[in-house]
Amino acid sequence: MKAVIYARVSSISDRQNTERQIEDLKAYACANCYKVEKVFSEKISGAKKNAEREVLLACLDYAKQNGIDIILVSELSRFGRAIWEVLETVKYCADNSINVFFQKEGLQILDEKGEVLPTMAIYISCLGFAAEMERKNIAFRLNSGRELAKQKGIKMGRKEGSIKSKEQKAEEYKQVIKELKRGTSIRKTAKLCDVSVSTVQRVKAEFNL
Template sequence: MKAVIYARVSSTTDRQNTERQIADLTKYAEYKEMEILKVFEEKVSGAKKNSERPIFVEAINFCKAQKVDMLLVSELSRLGRNAFEVLETVKQLVDEGINLYMQKEQFTLLNEEGKPSMFAPVMIATLSTCAQLERDNIKFRLNSGRQLYIEKGGKLGRKEGSTKSKEEKAEEYKQVIKELKRGTSIRKTAKLCDVSVSTVQRVKAEFNL
């Protein structure tokens, strides 16, 4: 059985990493005697649209092209926190006959006959809606806290002079820019330049590469 691991964290800094997700899912794959064809890692908010998550899109397309049997994720929210986006992704997987394993929920999308289990649609819809509500609640609390901070005289934003100019960024990431202009993929550029995938994504977007 062929499998792919997709691991994601929301923070683009080194505060979070995907190591634990990958390690746990690898153990599961080995236990189930699955062949892991590829591991996809991404640092991007789950609130982003699929089109704004290039590694995720690459992972789904890889699964389709390689006729992968199983996509492994640590939990359903790794597919996103927008309920409609998650359901759209799940539908793509079902249409392609690709199973989905969610470690946290201990749940697989398809049964032994390759069809969604009886409770799969309800469970997926419920879990994805809960994930979106959780994100909305966090966003509300953060905005409320910022507003209170401002009302008390606080100021938001970076300190003056702490933001790098575009010219400074161009110099710092000149090798990244060079590779992207050559048409090198995001993941390969990250490895060649010894930077994170999220850094390459930011440079690509900022310099319209």
Template sequence: MSKKAIIYARVSTLVQDTDRQVTDLQNYANGNGYEVENIFTEKISGAKKNEERAALLEAIDYATANGCTILCSELSRLGRNIDEVLKSVIYCKENKINVYFQKEQLSLFNADGNEHPFLMIMIATLSTCAQIERESIRFRMKSGYDNYRAKGGKVGRKEGYRVTIEDYETKYPQLVKDLRDKANGAKGSLYSVRALAERYEVNPSTVQAISKMLKAA
């Protein structure tokens, strides 16, 4: 009898794709007795908070409801923020949801159903490495931009460019969804400008700008 599984794949930018991750994980499933019931993919920074990552939340909910193992290509696909990664891992551990990371060859639970004895130590160590790598990338990018500016280069949007609702949907997908719900008549303190700005750690003017775009659409 095959084991039930889902695939979760993530890339950080719109120009990347998840095809390789999905193919590798499907091949792993085929060779290890898993039947893949669903595939969840998203294009979003791993530094984002879990509540901003709709596909990740849907994948965990689906696995919880259907008793599936989550197949993930590597730990950094789950996130590059150690606090958020540990939240996901602890939730899955407490709800007996197994997660397999292909690159690290690490599962939350062993074949006998027992928790991996060094699980939390390994997760914390690997997550810290992923976070350090992200910070190093940001440092190199900033250094490159500073050097480019010092030589007279200009960075940023071209003159006359206007931010579109699609830009906001890419950067703040869950915030745009909440504001659409509000525009469709949902009520409650959750949808106030201040509450949404605090929840998604953005400037209130950003919430107001998105709301104005949605009303004009």
């Protein structure tokens, strides 16, 4: 069976990457005799709507156009933050006879005959709702904590001296700067230097390259 992997992290900084997700899903594919045709990986905020997730859209289109049997995803939240977006994406896959496997939840949307599992929409809705409520609760607690800290006169934000100077950034991203000066595209530079596209864009703007 033909499979593709879709991996995403929310942070656009260099502190997170999709390597663990991809390796875990490759191991699952190998154990289940799936041939991974392509890997789709992106760094984009979970707050972004699915319509803004170019890599996710490319993954869905590739799966449809190339007769992919299953999309492997690390967890349900990778398919969207809002319940309705997750369900919309799942429905697209089901309508095109593309199975989806969510590793964390251990769920697939189609049965062995390629038919939609009748309870799947309800199950996904419940899981998605619980995750969404938890995110809202975390946001509420964080905001509440910030307000209390401000009332106590605690200074918020980065510590003094934690912001890097332009010289420090020039040293840290010297390879990125070198590639951009050569005329290398932003995406290719990101790949060659193993940094995010947003990092390359930020360096390009800051150093007027």
